[in-house]
Amino acid sequence: xxxxxxxxxxxxFLLFFLFLxxxxxxxxxxxxxxxxxxxxxPLVALTTALASGTLHKALWxxxxxxVLTLVFGRFxxxxxxxMGVLHHLLGHxxxxxxxxxxxxxxxxxxxxxxxxxxxxxxxxxxxxxxVQIGLLDPIASTWRGLSxxxxxxxxxxxxxxxxxxxxxxxxxxxxxxFFGALALNFVYPRFYCRVLCPLGALLGLLSKFSLFRISKDxxxxxxxxxxxxxxxxxxxxQGTVRATECMVCLNCTKGCKRGGIAYRFLPALKxxxxxxxxxxxxxxxxxxxxxxxxxxxxxxxxxxxRPNPARIRPPGAHDEPDFLSKCLKCDACMKVCPTGGLQxxxxxxxxxxxxxxxxxxxxxxxxxxCTLCGQICPxxxxxxxxxxxxIGNMPEKPPTRIGSAFFDxxxxxxxxxxxxxxVCEEVCPTSHKAIYFKLDTITTRDGKQKTLKFPxxxxxxxxxxxxxxxxxxVVDRAGVxxxxxxxxxxxxxxxxxxxxxx
Amino acid sequence: MSDSDQKGNGDIVPEARLRDVxxxxxxxxxRPRDEDRRTxxxxxxxxxxxxxxxxLGLGLRAREGHGKSKTLPKVKDHRVAKVAxxxxxxxxxxxxxxxxxxRAVEAVGGMGRFVKRGERVVIKPNIGWNRLPxxxxxxxxxxxxxxxxxxxxxxxxxxxxxxxxxxxxxxxxARSGIEKAARAAGAIVVRPEATAFREVDVAGKLxxxxxxxxxxxxxDRVINVPVVKQHSxxxxxxxxxxxxGVLGGQRVKLHQNIHLSIVDLAAMMKPTxxxxxxxxILLANGPTGGSLADVKQMDTIAVxxxxxALDAFGAGLLGLSPGDLGFIIExxxxxxxxxxxxxxxxxxxxx
Numbered sequence: 001x002x003x004x005x006x007x008x009x010x011x012x013f014l015l016f017f018l019f020l021x022x023x024x025x026x027x028x029x030x031x032x033x034x035x036x037x038x039x040x041x042p043l044v045a046l047t048t049a050l051a052s053g054t055l056h057k058a059l060w061x062x063x064x065x066x067v068l069t070l071v072f073g074r075f076x077x078x079x080x081x082x083m084g085v086l087h088h089l090l091g092h093x094x095x096x097x098x099x100x101x102x103x104x105x106x107x108x109x110x111x112x113x114x115x116x117x118x119x120x121x122x123x124x125x126x127x128x129x130x131v132q133i134g135l136l137d138p139i140a141s142t143w144r145g146l147s148x149x150x151x152x153x154x155x156x157x158x159x160x161x162x163x164x165x166x167x168x169x170x171x172x173x174x175x176x177x178f179f180g181a182l183a184l185n186f187v188y189p190r191f192y193c194r195v196l197c198p199l200g201a202l203l204g205l206l207s208k209f210s211l212f213r214i215s216k217d218x219x220x221x222x223x224x225x226x227x228x229x230x231x232x233x234x235x236x237x238q239g240t241v242r243a244t245e246c247m248v249c250l251n252c253t254k255g256c257k258r259g260g261i262a263y264r265f266l267p268a269l270k271x272x273x274x275x276x277x278x279x280x281x282x283x284x285x286x287x288x289x290x291x292x293x294x295x296x297x298x299x300x301x302x303x304x305x306r307p308n309p310a311r312i313r314p315p316g317a318h319d320e321p322d323f324l325s326k327c328l329k330c331d332a333c334m335k336v337c338p339t340g341g342l343q344x345x346x347x348x349x350x351x352x353x354x355x356x357x358x359x360x361x362x363x364x365x366x367x368x369x370c371t372l373c374g375q376i377c378p379x380x381x382x383x384x385x386x387x388x389x390x391i392g393n394m395p396e397k398p399p400t401r402i403g404s405a406f407f408d409x410x411x412x413x414x415x416x417x418x419x420x421x422x423v424c425e426e427v428c429p430t431s432h433k434a435i436y437f438k439l440d441t442i443t444t445r446d447g448k449q450k451t452l453k454f455p456x457x458x459x460x461x462x463x464x465x466x467x468x469x470x471x472x473x474v475v476d477r478a479g480v481x482x483x484x485x486x487x488x489x490x491x492x493x494x495x496x497x498x499x500x501x502x
Numbered sequence: 503m504s505d506s507d508q509k510g511n512g513d514i515v516p517e518a519r520l521r522d523v524x525x526x527x528x529x530x531x532x533r534p535r536d537e538d539r540r541t542x543x544x545x546x547x548x549x550x551x552x553x554x555x556x557x558l559g560l561g562l563r564a565r566e567g568h569g570k571s572k573t574l575p576k577v578k579d580h581r582v583a584k585v586a587x588x589x590x591x592x593x594x595x596x597x598x599x600x601x602x603x604x605r606a607v608e609a610v611g612g613m614g615r616f617v618k619r620g621e622r623v624v625i626k627p628n629i630g631w632n633r634l635p636x637x638x639x640x641x642x643x644x645x646x647x648x649x650x651x652x653x654x655x656x657x658x659x660x661x662x663x664x665x666x667x668x669x670x671x672x673x674x675x676a677r678s679g680i681e682k683a684a685r686a687a688g689a690i691v692v693r694p695e696a697t698a699f700r701e702v703d704v705a706g707k708l709x710x711x712x713x714x715x716x717x718x719x720x721x722d723r724v725i726n727v728p729v730v731k732q733h734s735x736x737x738x739x740x741x742x743x744x745x746x747g748v749l750g751g752q753r754v755k756l757h758q759n760i761h762l763s764i765v766d767l768a769a770m771m772k773p774t775x776x777x778x779x780x781x782x783i784l785l786a787n788g789p790t791g792g793s794l795a796d797v798k799q800m801d802t803i804a805v806x807x808x809x810x811a812l813d814a815f816g817a818g819l820l821g822l823s824p825g826d827l828g829f830i831i832e833x834x835x836x837x838x839x840x841x842x843x844x845x846x847x848x849x850x851x852x853x
Contacts (some may be wrong), residue, residue, distance in 0.1 A: 159697045338670040371707030423754040473754040
């Protein structure tokens, strides 16, 4: 009966997760808390709090999960985790047929402690100010895999019926990592959960203190070892149950016909094992490796020494070091962006900013009055701006700038070819328009006089939204392009003395 | 020793093979017909596969000029016959935009003159921008809703409301208030999704082909419901310029010859009726606007079948002279109407 209860929970939570991902579009989102699963994740709360020194308020949602894990053990993996459910299902790909083979397949292996080393490295990175957890965290990974790999492919195949055409730069890498993790079930069931998952590792650590545990009743057990045949966590129920690995899937209780193994309140301590098998020396080394990796990485690329012009952050993004101390790379902002312009960075933001969001205006621009990326961001890496704060009210109140537009006069139609155009000025959403024109008369090749409109940029009004670059009729590389210069999140990026920020 | 070990022994295997071959020979004599049948079958299968491959190759061979002969559909002429002595243009001023629409349409003969029972009608407001109604960058939603109600009352079989937005369509349709108002009034709102376009023959002086939203290809009647705005390149955007919004594709290229492009599109569309919204007009920073300081409350609706005349009237509201607007001059040359709107039989009603 409890197995059916577990399966129902798994189905419900997987469907709920899918629903939340699907609902994160500009039409459906309204003010729903669609990012709830990401806020629930204790690892997200822990790493962003370590890195930024503050706990974004919505991340309090992780506290109930922490408390429940302390009481019931690592149940999250087998009852709630959407990626866990997928792995549970796909585990059947690598599942052996014979009971004896399955018992061997599900024995604890030395490799299962790798996840604790990964967790230690991630915590070390976070302590040094860099949140990289989203690369491997199951909630962030599943969100990213669905948002920027699976759903765009499905929607594009269906003529963009769901969210219009969507393309993500080098989404192939996201596809390989996401589906690669699922394919690891061919090696043995739940390979990712057992070997790699850092959230599983964190919940495993908490389970050392759990009050309810799976335990054997030595008086009833005849050591047939069948309980281990379908153990999801390779928690060794046939030996001494490992509280850190047990995912409370309850499969072992089904296998035992004698009632020799059960989920009990406060079983004798000697009936379960709580060691992670990772030696203290390795824990500490891995943690230090994480801490040291940050200055090493920054000695190479740095966070800000040579800003990349393509590193155009979403409106409301914090200053780069703060941003990197919070951004999960979960791709929720990219999913909800109505134009699809927010894209996973490759190297535009250095190695630390890999897969963090940047705007690529040629793909999609930033809607003037839209603040959805800040609304959905689960960690507050992008602040949820009020529309009035985003668009400002010049000259009293400057807008939130994410960059500014520059003309490439060799490619711009009026400047380069003496052709009438001015589309950039037409679509410019600010009032007054940041792109304006002056009339000028030129002499054409055949000696005739021609008067036409030549576009210019007013730096004080330009928000860097990129609609000019997006709509420029010059195909491939536009005649007007946006770079991150003059973004308002830091005075360092400012080129203009207006506003007096040095 | 196990079986597998014996099989691996080099001495035993060739002998076994020889024995097998001998056995086959013996069976040849016993069943020659089987062997013949098998030969015929094998030759037959190979021949069929070869023939199939050749046929497939020939069938898929790219033919010279393939696809060039395809004839594109044209947009229909949506106009209705003129009635001698009828009012040609009505201008109504008053505080209630919906009432202005009703009175103006009544003055030119009522909606029943333009839409017959069962006809499919598409209504084309300007839903170009992600702006609120007060910012006057889109047609007033109350005006659109009233037009939908009048068309419904005339017994239309199907009523579409659509436009190709410049900003993200779903946000434009929502924030303009038009989607909600038009749906509530009973229209089918068509968002410009990728699947909603049909390629048509524009047959213009400048433009040859273009992708047009399907209601404009399918409809029997078309009603243009533009808003009056300043526009940086063309000078103004009103009735004629509103036809940019039927097009998808790379329409930003049209700006290189904006006046002829406008006239080509208007000549293609030949609308049944134009209901021009000057409830609020945008005087500067058009066509996007944004600042309420650039918006002027005019509380005016102008209705007619001559888009050039209506644009000439609208130009006056913006403080422009019709002679300054290239598309009005080109529109007259193309025979789309007259800029001297006062020469038409006009009725002006105050509020």
